[in-house]
Amino acid sequence: MRIAIATDAWSPQVNGVVRTLQSVRAELERQGHQVLVISPEHFYSMPCPTYPEIRLAFARTSSVGKMLADFNPHAIHLATEGPICLAARRWCLSRDFPFTTAYHTQFPDYVSARTGIDPGWIWRYITWFHWPAQAVLASTASIARTLRTHGLNKIRHWGRGVDLSIFGPHITPDPAIRALGGPIQLYVGRVAIEKNIEAFLEATVPGVKVIVGDGPARATLEAKYPEAHFLGPKFGADLAAAYAAADVFVFPSKTDTFGLVMIEALASGVPVAAFPVTGPIDVVKADIGAMDDDLNVAIAAALTRDRAACAAYGRTFTWEASARQFLEALAPIQLDDDEAMAA
Numbered sequence: 001m002r003i004a005i006a007t008d009a010w011s012p013q014v015n016g017v018v019r020t021l022q023s024v025r026a027e028l029e030r031q032g033h034q035v036l037v038i039s040p041e042h043f044y045s046m047p048c049p050t051y052p053e054i055r056l057a058f059a060r061t062s063s064v065g066k067m068l069a070d071f072n073p074h075a076i077h078l079a080t081e082g083p084i085c086l087a088a089r090r091w092c093l094s095r096d097f098p099f100t101t102a103y104h105t106q107f108p109d110y111v112s113a114r115t116g117i118d119p120g121w122i123w124r125y126i127t128w129f130h131w132p133a134q135a136v137l138a139s140t141a142s143i144a145r146t147l148r149t150h151g152l153n154k155i156r157h158w159g160r161g162v163d164l165s166i167f168g169p170h171i172t173p174d175p176a177i178r179a180l181g182g183p184i185q186l187y188v189g190r191v192a193i194e195k196n197i198e199a200f201l202e203a204t205v206p207g208v209k210v211i212v213g214d215g216p217a218r219a220t221l222e223a224k225y226p227e228a229h230f231l232g233p234k235f236g237a238d239l240a241a242a243y244a245a246a247d248v249f250v251f252p253s254k255t256d257t258f259g260l261v262m263i264e265a266l267a268s269g270v271p272v273a274a275f276p277v278t279g280p281i282d283v284v285k286a287d288i289g290a291m292d293d294d295l296n297v298a299i300a301a302a303l304t305r306d307r308a309a310c311a312a313y314g315r316t317f318t319w320e321a322s323a324r325q326f327l328e329a330l331a332p333i334q335l336d337d338d339e340a341m342a343a
Contacts, residue, residue, distance in 0.1 A: 002034045003330065004073035006064065008057065008082030009104075010039035014214075014233060015190060016260040017104045020160060020322075021079055027323035036071045038064060038084060059084040065091035075100070075330040081107060081129045093132060098331035101130045102137040102158065103147060106278070109194065109255040123150055134331035139258040140282035156329035160260050161319030162267040166240050169269035169311040173245035174238070180229060183207040183303055186246035186270070188239070188261045189253070191215035191230075199275075200252040201225045205299040212242050243268035248302045251280060252295060259283060267314025271305035273298040288313045 005025070009017040025035045043057040064087040068076065076092060076099040078085040085101075092099045107126060109119055127150045130136045137158035138144045144155045177184060185207045187200055192215040201209060201221065209228040211221075222230045234242050243249070249265035251274040259279040262272050272289035274280035275298070280291055288310045290301035 001075065001327075002036070002071060002073045003028060004036045004038065004068055004071055004076045004088075005079055006038045006076070006085045006088040007079035008040060008084045009080050010037065010041060016160075016256075016258065017080065019260060020104070023161060023163065023319045024323050024326055027319045028327070031323070033327075036067070036073065038067050038088065040084065042067070043084070056082060057084050059087045061087040061090045064088050073333065075332050077102070077326075077330065078133070079104065081126060086129075089129070089132070097333050098134045099132075100135045100137060100156075100329055100331055101133040103130065103143060104139075104257060106255040106257055127151055135329045137326070137329055140279065142278045142282050143257045146278065156325070158325045158329060159322050160258055160263060160317060161322040162263050162314060162317045163319065164267060164315060166236060167243060167264050167267045167314075168240075169244070169307065171237075171240045171244040171268065174241040175245075177210055177229075177231075177242060177245035180208045180210070183247035184210055184245055185299060186210045186212065186242065186249050186265070187252070188212045188234075188242070188249070188265070191218040191221060193217050194253070194255045196252040196254055197221060198252075199295055200250045201228055203250070203295050203299055205296050205303075207247070207299075210242070210246070212239065239264075240268065243270055246270045248273055248299055250274070250295070250299060253277075253279065263314055263317045265314075266310045267317070269307035269311040269314075271302040271307070271310050273302035285313065 007021055011018055028035050040057040043059045045057040048056050078088055078099055078101045107122060130152050135154050135156040136147060136152050138147060138155050139158055139160055147155055187197060189195055191197060191213050211228060211230045212234050214233045218230060243265050249270045249272045251259055251262050251272055254275055254277045256279040262283050265272055266288055272284050274284055274291050276291040284291055288305055290298045292298040
């Protein structure tokens, strides 16, 4: 099957959207599918205001359409709500081609956190963008409910996975992190205002706070909280060793749709502490973590959870299952294999 994925989020960005798309593409290709990714790397782009790590591509409908037509896909998926996917959306609608979309990011909340704009205005755009899709893929039941409250009812579940060849309880902990003392309280992810990291840094549960990741808020937070250890981004085996060194994983975000890092931590045998909000409420169970409106309470409780139970639960999230759900949700284009699309 030939599958075209249009996305405004792609490497060198480091976030859950990119990691999800890259992991699912790899699994689809392993199964023998052909996957075309149309991303900002194909176009001139500019930094997104207030979020320079994201590149806004100057993608014309004709340019995106030619790439799609040349590939002649059996199905088209629009992963984000930015310029590239807008162009692909226009092209599909002009030809009455079906497509699917996904709601990866609480974009209205992100924009509100960074600009103060009423998220209700952004939701009008989000609803408009996804409305024509044959299916809107959502990672959790709570996100599906949120989408339905905004009139989007064609929802399909698309879960997330963990690379169990990298993350697991068998990994040797990072000795430099373990040497810091303990209990090690770990955060992994973008260091940005919408991630609410300051709530974690203000927590008073005794221990050592470690932040793995980078982002626009790092310099400010590093200066304000000199007792915390900001280690920058880590990947692959180095990231797995950081998880393995932790006693608790703290997820302070209130704006994530899922939180891929939570299941990576769990697969590593690390319990999760979080607020009871979208994302954690769909992932964190009582025996493998804790949620509370007081993050101190959640951290203290999570530290008592059994690491073996965390690892067993984390292993239930696989990219194979995620790719299967993605495939099942796609809306096939009814064209013969030898019939080419006109750009």
